[in-house]
Amino acid sequence: MNSPKYGLTAHVQKKLNFFNLDIALECPPGQTLVLVGPSGSGKTTVLRCLAGLERIDRGWIIFNGQCWNDCATTHHLSPRHRRLGFLSQDYTLFPHMNLKDNIQFVLPSGEDPMAYLEPMGIAHLGQKWPHQISGGERQRAALCQILARRPQLLLLDEPFSALDIENRTLLRELLLQEQQRSGLAIVQVTHDLAEALSGSGRVIALQQGKEAPDWLERQRTLLINDFSWLSHGHDRVVAAW
Numbered sequence: 648m649n650s651p652k653y654g655l656t657a658h659v660q661k662k663l664n665f666f667n668l669d670i671a672l673e674c675p676p677g678q679t680l681v682l683v684g685p686s687g688s689g690k691t692t693v694l695r696c697l698a699g700l701e702r703i704d705r706g707w708i709i710f711n712g713q714c715w716n717d718c719a720t721t722h723h724l725s726p727r728h729r730r731l732g733f734l735s736q737d738y739t740l741f742p743h744m745n746l747k748d749n750i751q752f753v754l755p756s757g758e759d760p761m762a763y764l765e766p767m768g769i770a771h772l773g774q775k776w777p778h779q780i781s782g783g784e785r786q787r788a789a790l791c792q793i794l795a796r797r798p799q800l801l802l803l804d805e806p807f808s809a810l811d812i813e814n815r816t817l818l819r820e821l822l823l824q825e826q827q828r829s830g831l832a833i834v835q836v837t838h839d840l841a842e843a844l845s846g847s848g849r850v851i852a853l854q855q856g857k858e859a860p861d862w863l864e865r866q867r868t869l870l871i872n873d874f875s876w877l878s879h880g881h882d883r884v885v886a887a888w
Contacts, residue, residue: 654678655800655832657716658706659696668692668856676711676799676830679848683840684862688853690836694802697834698733699726710800710832731800732793736808738785740777746788747773753795763791766821768814782809787818794825803835807842819846840866 654675661668668689674680682690695701697708699715702723708716710731715724740749746769750760764770767787772780777788786809793801801822807815825831837843843850844867852863 653711655680655697655708655710655834657697657708659693659703659708660705660718661692661696661701661703663689663692663856666855670851670853670856670858672697672834672851674800674832674834674849676832677826679826679833679835679846681843681846681848681850682834682836682853683838683843683850683866684853684859686838689856690853691804693853694733694735694804694834694836697800698731698802699724699729700733729800730798731802732796732798733802733804734786734790734793734806735804738777738782738789740785740789740792742777745774745776746780746791749777749788749792750795753792758795760791760795763795764788767791768817783811783814786810787814790818797829799829799831801831801833803833805837806835807837807839815842840870844870 655672657672659668659670659672666689670689670693672680672693682693684690692701696703703716703718705718706716707714707718710729713724714722715729716722740746741752744752746764747760750763754760761770761773764773767790769784769787772784772788777785780788786806790806807818810818822833826833833848850863852859852866854862
């Protein structure tokens with residue numbers, strides 16, 4: 648088992664209902680690893696294994712030199728002892744607290760939760776309860792809560808799915824700033840191939856639990872063709888107008 652001293656290295660092997668998940672991952676500090684692929688290919692399961700919410704059957708997970716999982720020795724570090732944040736599609740805010748108190752709950756005493764809400768553009772919602780705001784606002788509030796915990800590894804499952812283009816761009820910039828400031832490593836799952844390829848991180852395609860570079864190349868070609876069609880269509884509309 649060879650691994651770099653810092654960052655994430657993992658070999659995740661797990662038997663699922665219809666196939667065996669078997670994928671090797673590396674993500675250095677301050678970098679982003681993006682997982683793409685068809686629905687049901689094992690992407691979210693990879694995140695849950697990294698978070699310790701599901702156990703791997705074989706392999707290992709090491710972060711910053713600390714062993715989180717090693718099936719050879721049956722070692723499994725509990726999720727609460729892994730310095731990570733996991734933004735799932737459930738937006739796990741405390742329903743009995745307003746947004747400000749949700750952030751305050753995880754902050755050290757004396758820190759201002761508004762310092763997290765303001766950059767996300769939701770400071771004006773600080774007194775609102777989670778059920779009183781939109782899905783995109785809950786998504787941003789959940790990310791505030793996660794960042795307030797100061798994770799070293801951030802796991803994101805479709806983090807921009809409920810956001811418009813303006814807020815999607817805002818969140819990308821904020822996460823990039825956090826990476827530059829703290830060396831945060833990010834593993835992100837998305838179905839948006841254009842989003843995945845627009846960043847500077849490494850992109851891995853998963854299909855039936857295995858890395859699938861051919862699938863990624865096919866999707867890249869389809870995406871280029873779509874952009875070409877849209878561009879030509881736009882030109883025709885402008886000419887007709």
